[in-house]
Amino acid sequence: MPMTVDQIRLQAFEDQFDPRHPEDGRIPAQVLGFGEISAVLSIPDIDDTLAFKRMPMFESEAEVAAYAALYREEMALLQEKVGLNVAAGELVQVVGGNGRPVLYLVQPKLSAHTIAHKAIHNLSAEGEMGVFTAVLREIHKLFTFNQSHQGQLEIGLDAQLSNWAIANWENAADPLPDPIQLIYFDTNTPLLQKNGVEQLDPELFLRSAPSFLVPIVRHFFLEDVLTRYYNLHLVIVDLIANLYKEQRADLVPIFIAQANAFLAETDLPNNQPITAKEVQSYYREDAFIWWLYLTLRKTDRTLYRLRGRPYPYVLPEKIQR
Secondary structure (H helix, E strand, C coil): CCCCCCCCHHHHHHCCCCCCEEEHHHHHHHHECCCCCCCCCCECCCCCCCCEEEEECCHHHHHHHHHHHHHHHHHHHHHHCCCCEEEECEEEEEEEECCCEEEEEEEEEHHHHHHHHHHCCCCCCHHHHHHHHHHHHHHHHHHHHHHHHHCEEEEEECCCCCEEEECCCCCCCCCCCCCCCEEEEECCCCCCCEECCCCCCCCHHCCCCCCCHHHHHHHHHHHHHHHHHCCHHHHHHHHHHHHHHCHHHHHHHHHHHHHHHHHHCCCCHHHHHHHHHHHHHHHHHHHHHHHHHHHHHHHHHHHHCEEEEEEEEEEEEEECC
């Protein structure tokens, strides 16, 4: 169903918003989560049924327009061509404290028990496997589309459990539905390649990086971050590796076995088997990179303060890994 977000009230929220202390403003907000280019907020004074993904990295109206067009194009492809169930979203633009545009992607707030990375802490072994198998089914849809459009039109997918919700499971006390229907809601990083060229402006990722780190990130890490989500093997490795972050390392060998059975049955590109050593190595490297990156962003935030400049991004104080 279409959503109606009051832009005037959202502008009033942005005008008083303190990224360092979101909960302490005249219009308080609760941080629900963090992404590469956004923070996810709950703003009860505006609408307690919605989640607001705040993106302050734009420098011009032209950048906002290009992003919005790409977002809408990818959402249409995912729903109409790939067949994924994608969370509805409305883009609302306001003006940030520095006079630059700030974009909010507003989506319906999801019940916590339905989000897959939280659900696996309360399900039976059969339920955990059912959720993972359902995610693999959605991954297969997307990479089947990519194979049929290889080199012309391909979509990147971050398939971590934290990006999916069980759409047809209303009551946590009820058994899991059969079949499980998933909804994908991590839609604010639209990754789309046309003729092998990434359509999302990579510089948007670099805006949140400390200025002294930008050349290093651009040279050594940016291409890897942007391209890993187009590789079937790496998408599943990334998914499984994040079980360590979710404190469910016990599921790693079980999910690897299921993933390898899935990969063996498909002729999609990059379907080589996954090893436990590979998953563990991937997670250790990824965890170190993001720990270091967050530490340096906090240093940059301090430098902003010392220079008397407002720091526009919301940072987690600590990420449990």
